[in-house]
Amino acid sequence: MSWWTTDETHDPARTSWVEGTDTHPDFPIQNLPLGLFAPAGQEARIGIAIGAMILDLRACVAAGLLEADIHRPCQSDSVNSLLGLASGHRRALRRRISALLSDPAYRDLVSPLLHRASDCTLHVPARIGDYTDFYVGIHHANNVGKQFRPDNPLLPNYKYVPIGYHGRASSICASGVPLRRPSGQSRTPDRDTPSFGPTARLDYELELGVWIGAGNALGAPIPIREAGDHIAGFCLLNDWSARDFQAWEYQPLGPFLAKNFHSTISPWIVTAEAMAPFRIAQPARPEGDPAPLPHLLDTADQNHGALALTLEAHLLTARMREEGLAAIRLSHGPATSMYWTVQQIVAHHASNGCNLNPGDLLGTGTISAPTRDGFGSLMELSVGGREPITLPNGETRSFVEDGDEIILRARAHADGFVAIGLGECRAMVMPAH
Template sequence: MRWPVDETHDPARTSWVASANGHGDFPVQNLPYGIFSPTGEDPHAGVAIGDAILDLRACAAAGLLPASTNEACQSDTLNALMALALADRAALRGQLSAMLSDPAMEHAMTPLLHASSACTMHLPARIGDYTDFYVGIHHANNVGRLFRPDNPLLPNYKYVPIGYHGRASSVRVSGEPVVRPRGQRKPPEAEAPLFEPTQRLDYELELGVWIGEGNALGTPIAIGDAGRHIAGVSLFNDWSARDFQAWEYQPLGPFLAKNFHSTVSPWVVTIEALAPFRIAQPPRPEGDPAPLPYLRDADDQAHGALGLTLEVLLLTSAMRAAGAAPVRLSRGPATSMYWTIAQIVTHHASNGCNLNSGDLLGTGTISAPKRDGFGSLLELTTGGRDPVVLPNGEQRGFLEDGDEIILRASADADGFVPIGFGECRAVILPAR
């Protein structure tokens, strides 16, 4: 389904919140939701606007929001807000946009704003289930060549959106450190595996797709209806221990190599906000099979991709001590996804699996065709054989303790104000 472009996307619309005008991530055209806590307060819902956060709970208490959304906006998670009916979600966005752009509302609403720098961010939702997909075809090819040189892309890849069920309990919000995991690894020269900290810790540049309205068990989601089950999108980093992965992934796939920590950005950019940035899904290469009928929808192919630019930055301990800025490792488009987000939602529920509000789907690593757009160190360094050389002379095959990875994303389209996702970042701590 196609989301409408309306007055909330008007490029001429400005906000009385001065920092929102020209803000790289959170102009009034964005209005992403998150869970925050000002100093001394409990977590509750808010909206990012420039360098501030609008308190949704306070807005509801003041009678400023549509009545049908009041209860959802006073929760300590976004689950209920994500589950709102489409009309209610649109009404809430429209009301927030109107109030934040109306100078007459400044006096009443200024007390409901908090400086972002003085707030703590939390997980956006209570994640009941998390599933990670593998839709980045360039990543799949690159990794396949490393693990299976003679057979990099398995024949099912172009027929079925490949995914696996991850560990929801270890998903953490941006800013929480990652403890280097311990596990089994088997060096090529060893006769038996070792149990020790990973030597090949990696990041994965992904998008996180949040489920809005769920579906009943046994009731599939049609591809043309998938859009109403998607609440929004965040940045997502599915940290990976590549040495554990190489040893354990056959025959059942990822386990300890993935389940120790995943990082999600705190702001959920709504599917409504992304309406101007929906673009055509890139055509499949000649000779590739068409999606099976249950995954095929003309409107989704015409508007199902996202016009986003994704980037990864690295800040090492030495760089931090020297006061240096993070260095960019890669930058590329989100259009390198072989399957659309509607297709992965539809496929997930195609056997009758019930999705619930607040469930999280990872797209899998998104890599561009060329090296400067690769979404993991495994690809950038050819499995560690060709380390990345940093401006200060340091080298990285894989991540070291003290390294910090920062993910960013922006959406751009001619005639519209660009919006961003904020940052998804975490620093690596030594193994315990």
């Protein structure tokens, strides 16, 4: 089956006996994302989110509710083995779980295997072997490029190759883990030499995370027509950035300490199978832009490779918390603002024979819409700090301050289907050591 094919698990008429699930904004029964959770005082295990509850897959195995060929991956302490399954096996597991949670006949048997999510700790779901961050949000690339190269914001390679760099997997944290303001080297325009200290230009980046499923052997590229089969799921990603460090260090080898201190992800992997109804055509490139080279061009990918996702970034300051105010939305925009599809970045990553493995994570780079209300970073919203934004309570922000909390959200919509979400991706900034 194709990665955009729907089945009975996507039926909008399907409901769950789990209370409150059918109206849950992120995790109705049509979603069923994978994650790693720990009930209070217990070890972490794999679960599936259903409304405000989590279904324990290890307990499902012990209760004899799952097929034998799925037992070992479901009892692991990470989701890597599940991600590495062929899509047909993941689809079979999805169908079985959907049946267990929709058919009232299973209520008495399955209810004891559910945990309230608010009582559990959510972890990074996979052992991330490698992390690569791309730069496929063309409006973000244009906005940032104009601040440094007003007459030539995009470098010549941008429209021919998905730009990316290898990031740091060890500092990727689950939503809710506080971020410590990093220290590093920077140089202000009025000085000839750099200084060392806490970043003064901390920023967030609104990104989509792409989880790799079945990998490829070293030296064996992934053809673009098969790239979708290697994508296991999606999450939200905030690739925190120290813009002052970045400006000083990124030449000639690119980001280093400006990026590797902390990245936040939403803890649930919304599977490629769950996203099938929300696959849409990749927007046509502007007239005059080059067509992708043949190894990145596939008709099916152009017809089904984009995602009908709306992404949002919110800010909650320390003062807003003290005053009992809700977070404000800084921006919102569509994932179709990506110049390259996620299949193209996977195919490109492996085009030289680089081996990808189950649980590897790719970031799309900051996704910004064409207009200011959709800019995906404070670097853009404040024009590099030159035009601070004013919040409804009178505070201003050029960059993220201590005590601020950034909250990312995303929902997928399509006519005739139930909307699903990716869950929250949030972290609060703590002062530097």
